[in-house]
Amino acid sequence: MTIEDQQAGTIGKWSTGDIAWVLSILLIALTARLLHIESQPFWLDEALTYQRIHLGIDGLIADSFSNRHMPSYFLMLQLFSQFDSADAWLRIPSALFGAMSASMVFVIARRIGGRSAAIVAGLLMALSPLQVQYGQEARSYTLVTLLITVALWGLVRLAQNPVRASLGIRHPEFDWRGWVAYVFGTIGALDVLSDAAPWLIAANLSLFLIWRNLRLEQPHEQHAGFRRSWLLSVAIILVCCVPFYGAILAASDGQMLQKFDWVPPLSWRNLRVAAKSAYLMRIAAVVRFSVLPTAVPLLGLLVAVLGGIGLFRMRGRLEGRVLLLGFAALPLLLLAISLVKSMVLPRYILWSAAPFFILAGMGAAALPRRLVPVAATALLLLCAINLAPVYRIETKPRWDKAAATLAANVRPGDTVFTGDPNAPTMLAVLQPRDTSPIGNTALVTPRLDVALARWKQGGRVWAVNGRSALGQREELDAFKTRIAALGAPALEIPEGKEITILMFAAPKSGT
Template identity: 30%
Template sequence: MVLCAGPAALALVLGLWGITREHSMWRDEAATWQAAHRSLAEIGHMVGHVDVVHGLYYAVMHGVFALFGDSLITLRLPSVLATAAACTLTALTGARLSGRWVGIGAGLALPVVPAVQEYAQEGRSYALVLAFVALATWLLVRALAQPNSRRWAGYAAALLIAALLNWFSLFALAAHAVTTLLARPGRARSIGWALAATGAVAGALPVVLISRAQAEQVSWIKPLGWPTVLGVLITVTISALCARTPHARLPKNLRRDRPHPRVSLAAVALPLCAVPQIGLAAVSLVKPLYITRYVLFAYLGLALLIGALLATLTVRIRKHPRLLLPATLTVALLALLPTELRLRTAQSRVDDVLTAASLVAHARHAADGVLYIPAARRDTALVSPHEFAGLRDLALAQSPVTSGTLKGIEAGLSDIARAVRSAQRIVLVTDPGLLPADSARDRAKQRALAEHFALRSDSIERGRRVSVYERVK
C-alpha cells in the first residue's frame, strides 16, 4: 500500500499546491481552452489544419469540460492526476525490477523533478504522455518476464495512446527496443515486442504524416544551444552513474527471495532516460525541435535510477537506514523550494492571457475596435470573450471556429487599413517590446495606427501589452 500511496500522495500534494498559478493562463493553455470548447466535429475540422498532434488531447478535454465545467482547476487537474498515476507506475516498475525500496524511492523522486512539477500543473498533454509511457514501460517489464498476448496488446495500446497524445513519445519505443535487446528475449518475446511496436507505430502513422504538413507550427523552436546540450549531458551522466549501483545492476545476492528477472533496472531505465533526449537532440541538429516537454517521459528513467541509488545507500547505512528516504525527500524539497515557488506564479510562463483580458476590460469602454499583433494574440479574446464585449475585431475575416484554425483568418491589407481608419478608438493587444511585425498584415496594422492614431495609454503586465489608440486625423 505504501509503495503506491506515498508517491501518489506526494504527486497530488505538489500538483494541487498553487494549481491556479495566481489565476493565470498562458498561451499554450489558451489553445487547449478554446479548442476544448469546440464540438468534436469542430475539433476534427481544426486538426486538419493545425495542432493534429494535440487532437486526441483536445477531444479528451472537451469531454472533461462537458462533464465538470470549465475552470483553471478543471483545465489542469487531468495533468495532476496523470502525474500521480505516472509516479505510482514508476514505483511499481522499480519494485518489480529491484525491490520495494527501489520502487518507493523512484516513485517519490519523479514528482520532485522540477520539469515534472511544471507540467503536472499545465493544461497540456505532456503529463498524460508521461503516464502512458510509464504504463507502457511497466507492461513491457511484465511482458518480458511473463509474456502473453494480453500484455503485449496492452503494451501496444499504451504506446499508441501516448503517441496519439504526442507522437514524440515514440522515442520511448526506441528506448524500449534497446531494453528488449539487452534482455536477450528469445524468439517468442522478440516477435511479441515487434508486433506490438509495429501496431503502435502503424496506428500513430497518420498523425505523424499529417503533422509534417503542419511543421510551420514548430518553426519558432530555436537551434540547440549549449545550455540545452549541457542539461542533456548532465542528466544522462547522472543516470549512467546511478546505473552502476548494485540495485540497478541487480546482483543475485540482493534478490534471493525472488527469481532473477529477465531484465535489470539499468537496462530499462538508462535507455529510457538517454535515448529520447539524445535522439531528439540529434534530430534537432538538422531541424530544431528540442523542447524539454517533448521528452518529459525521459525523467521516468532518471527517477528509477535515483530509486536504485537511494536503495543502495539504504542498505549501506547501518544506523536508522529507513530514515534515508524521508530525509532525502525533505532536503530535496527544501533545496528546490525557490524553484517550486516560482513555478506556481504567473511569471513562470511566457505570458498570461487572463491578465491581458482584464486590461482590455478596463480600456474598452470608450473604444470601438480591437487589433491583435500578431494574430495569435487573439487568444486573449477567445478565452475571455465577455471582456471584449462591444469591440469590433477590425482585421478578422473568418472566425477561428469557421476556418478550423486557432487564430482565425484575417482580411486583406486594404480591407484591414480601411477598417482601422473607420474606427475612432482602438485597443491593441500585442507583446511587450518594440519588435518589428513579421507579416504584411501586421505591418499594415502598425502603419495605419501610426498614420491616423495617437497612443493614449499603454499597459504591460505578465508578458502582454494592451495599448489604446485614439484617432487624430
C-alpha cells in the same frame, strides 16, 4: 540484499509499508499539482485546447489532425468539460495523470531496486517542477507519460524474466501481464500524442537486447518463442496506430517539419535549458526558452550524481539497459533531427524523465539502510523548497489581465492591435466570462495597416505588445518604433512581465 543478488527477479513481495509509501507518493504528487492549479492563466496551447473541445466532434477531429495531434485526448477532455468549463477544471485530468505517473515510477523502482530506490524515484517524479508544471496544463503530456510508465513497467517485467516472456501464449507461466502492459501502454501513448513515437524505438531496441540475451543463453525454442511474441506485439501496435499517423501525414500536406519553425534553434544553451528543466529539477519559463532561478542550487547536481551512480549500479543488467534506452533514446533522436530542424523542447522530452528518476532512485539505494529515512526526509524538504516558486512567480503571460483591462475599457469604434498574431485567440479565450466579447465592441486585428486606417478615421487604438507562446518576441521599444505613426500613447499599462497595453487617443480633427 545487494543489487548483484537481484539479478534473477524482483525484490521481495510488497508489504504494508510499500503500500503506504506508494499512496503517500500519489498524495504528494496530486497535492503538488492541484495546489494553485488555477493561478496561472492559459497560454496559447491551452487556449487552443479550449477552442478545440468546443468544436463539434467532426470539427475537433479535423482540427486535431491538421495540427499534428491525435484527437483522443481532446475527445476525452470534451466529455470531461461537460461537468464544468472552468479553466482549472480542464487541467484536473493532467494533475491526476501526473500524480499516477509518479506512483508508477515508485512501482517500477520498487520492483527493480527495493523501497529505498522507489521512495527517491517517486519523490523526484512527484516534485519535479517541470512535471508539476505540465500537471497543471490542459494538455496531454502527462497522460502520455503515464501510459509510457505503464509500458515501461511491462518491459521491465519482460527483461527481469525473459524465459517466462518467451513461453507460448497458452502456457500457464506465460508473462501475460508484462506483454499486455507493454503493448497497451504503448498503443495508448502513441494514440494520444506523437511525442511517444520515440518510445516505440527505445522499446524495440530493449526487446532486441532481451531476445539477443535469450539467444546466447537459452535453447532455440526459448528465443524463438520470444521473437514470435515480439513480432506479434509489433503487429498489434502498428495496426492500432498507423491509421492515425496516416491521417496526420495526410493533413500535413507533407510539411511536417516545416510546421516546427517556431522552435528555438539548436544551441548549447538551449540543450542545457532542456536538460536542466526535464531532469535536474529546474523551473522552466513556458514562453521563454530559459530556466528560472532555483531556490536549491545543488539539487540538480545531486540528482545528476544519483542518476550516474544508478546507471553504474545497473550496468550489465537487462533492466538497466531498458531504463537507459528509455531515458536516452528520446533526447538523442530529437538531437539528431535537430541537425536538420530544431526539435529540442523540454515538453518534448518530458516522459524520458521517468526512467531517469528511476536510475536516480537506484543510485540513492546505495545508501546504508539506516540513512534512508533521513535521506528521504531531506529530499522531500529540498524538493518542496525548490518547487515553491512555481506557485508564486509568473511563468505564463498574463493575457487574462490584459483581456480584463480591454474588456472594461474598449468602446464602440475602438481598435485593438496585437503585435502577436495569436493574441486575438488569447483575448477571446481569456476574456472575463461575465462580460461582452471584446470583438463585439472593438475590432481586434494583428494588422497594423488596418489599425492605422481606423485611427485616422477617428477611432482610438489599443496596441498590445506581448507573446503568447515560444518564438521571437518583439521588444517593447521596437514595438513602439513600429507603431510610431500613431503618435505618443495616452496610456501605458503593464500586465505582468510579458504584456504591455498602449492606448492611443483618436487624432484631433484635421490631423
